[in-house]
Amino acid sequence: MEKLNLSSGKKRVYKLRTFLILIFISILPAISFFSVSYQLRLLKISELLRSYPEVFNNLSSTNVDFLESQVNSLILSLKSRENDIKRANEEIKNQLVDVYKDTYFLRVFFNELSKTSNKFFLSGVMYDGQRFYIDYYEYGSVSQLSTETIYNKLNKYYKDFAVSLLDERNFLGDLKYFHYIWEGKK
Amino acid sequence: MILIPRKIATLTALFIFLLSLLGSIFYFTNATYRYVSNLESKFQEVRSLYRSIERLTNESRILEQLKAEFVSLPDVFIEEEIGSEELKSKLEELLSGKLIATNYILLKSSIDEPIAFNKRPVKYTFILKSVY
Numbered sequence: 495m496e497k498l499n500l501s502s503g504k505k506r507v508y509k510l511r512t513f514l515i516l517i518f519i520s521i522l523p524a525i526s527f528f529s530v531s532y533q534l535r536l537l538k539i540s541e542l543l544r545s546y547p548e549v550f551n552n553l554s555s556t557n558v559d560f561l562e563s564q565v566n567s568l569i570l571s572l573k574s575r576e577n578d579i580k581r582a583n584e585e586i587k588n589q590l591v592d593v594y595k596d597t598y599f600l601r602v603f604f605n606e607l608s609k610t611s612n613k614f615f616l617s618g619v620m621y622d623g624q625r626f627y628i629d630y631y632e633y634g635s636v637s638q639l640s641t642e643t644i645y646n647k648l649n650k651y652y653k654d655f656a657v658s659l660l661d662e663r664n665f666l667g668d669l670k671y672f673h674y675i676w677e678g679k680k
Numbered sequence: 681m682i683l684i685p686r687k688i689a690t691l692t693a694l695f696i697f698l699l700s701l702l703g704s705i706f707y708f709t710n711a712t713y714r715y716v717s718n719l720e721s722k723f724q725e726v727r728s729l730y731r732s733i734e735r736l737t738n739e740s741r742i743l744e745q746l747k748a749e750f751v752s753l754p755d756v757f758i759e760e761e762i763g764s765e766e767l768k769s770k771l772e773e774l775l776s777g778k779l780i781a782t783n784y785i786l787l788k789s790s791i792d793e794p795i796a797f798n799k800r801p802v803k804y805t806f807i808l809k810s811v812y
Contacts, residue, residue, distance in 0.1 A: 507683040513693075520693040524700030531708040546723040548730045561717075561812040565722045572729040579736040586743040593750055593781045601775050601787070615802075616764075617792060623783035631794045671794045 520604050582673050595651050603645050610638035626652075627677040632669070633665060637672045644676070651680030750779045760806055767804045774808070784809040 508516070539558055543550045552568050553561070600619065607614055612634035619628050632639060641657045649655045655678035665671045762770065767787070774780060786807040 506686040508686055508689045510682040510684065513684045513689045516689060516693045517696055520697035521700040523697070524704040525750070527701070527704040528707055531704065534708075535712040535716060538712070542720055542723055546727060549723050549726050552726075562719065562722070565719070565726065565753045569722065569725055569729065572726065572733065576736065576812045579740055580731065581741050583736060583743055586740075586747050587687055590743070590779070592745055596782045597775060597780055597785075600771070604763065604771065604775060606717075615794060616804075617789050617791075619785060619787035621782070621785040665794070670789075673794065674784050678773065 500606070591651075592680075596621070598651060599628065599648060599676065600679065602644065603628055603630075606644060610634075612638050613622075618647055623680070625677070625679050627675055629675050630673075631673045632674065633669060634672075635668050635670060637662075648676070648678060652680060654679050731767070746779070750781050761803050762806055764802050764804065767806060780808075780810050781808045782808055 526650065538562065543553075549565060549568065553564055554591075556562070560576075599621075612632050612635070615631040617629040617631065620626065641659075644657050645655065656676070658675045658677075659672060660675055661671075661673035663671055784807065786805065788805045790803040790805075
């Protein structure tokens with residue numbers, strides 16, 4: 495059978511103007527999406543600024559392009575301020591601890607004494623700003639002061655702290671005396 | 681007149697459509713979504729720093745008050761000879777109150793050896809230098 499050629503024989507083409515319109519139409523969705531993104535970005539930024547007044551109050555310019563750099567420098571200045579206050583507080587805390595340590599050993603001593611029913615004779619206390627010692631006698635059939643408790647309390651704050659039982663002797667009948675020394679360094 | 685084959689024109693337009701759409705999605709992801717998330721985390725950091733500074737400032741106020749308590753104390757120099765009961769009450773008074781900044785404490789009994797309590801009166805030399 496003979497084949498029929500029904501085409502006109504012309505090549506299908508677009509004019510340049512039609513082609514440009516086609517291109518323009520093809521980029522329209524992207525342009526609108528881009529535009530929505532930009533508006534969304536502005537909206538979100540203004541929402542954030544409303545929710546964070548501490549940031550908004552510290553902005554010198556509301557220009558969105560400089561917002562991030564302004565926030566970065568705000569963070570840096572706040573961090574530096576925070577560190578300054580921390581350092582100052584730490585200094586005062588150290589001073590307070592230092593002053594507290596001037597008499598803490600005596601506070602512990604009298605506090606422990608008040609917990610026992612034994613009698614005590616305080617022979618001497620010496621503190622020169624760095625080193626201290628307490629010399630005392632405890633009277634009773636057994637020593638009621640727990641050297642372990644005392645050690646745990648004072649060893650945290652003083653260097654080379656030691657509780658030493660120097661002597662233990664019968665005193666009157668079954669009554670004994672226990673001669674103790676506490677010593678340590680600040 | 682410039683004529684462009686329809687097939688090539690359609691493919692080019694499709695290619696440009698996809699490319700521009702990818703570009704706008706990329707812009708949305710980076711310049712909008714990530715930017716806003718990043719900005720929000722920075723804002724949160726600013727808020728937490730403000731709170732931390734506020735807390736530290738309060739702490740600082742309390743510490744300054746405590747410091748003022750011992751700084752405002754006048755320099756004290758006590759040197760006396762007292763009995764054991766007096767000594768007890770004096771030490772209770774000194775130690776129960778405010779902080780004492782001292783660099784010298786001496787307490788020495790008049791007797792060194794162990795004593796039968798209440799039988800012999802004991803005198804104490806008590807020296808306290810309170811300075812800041």
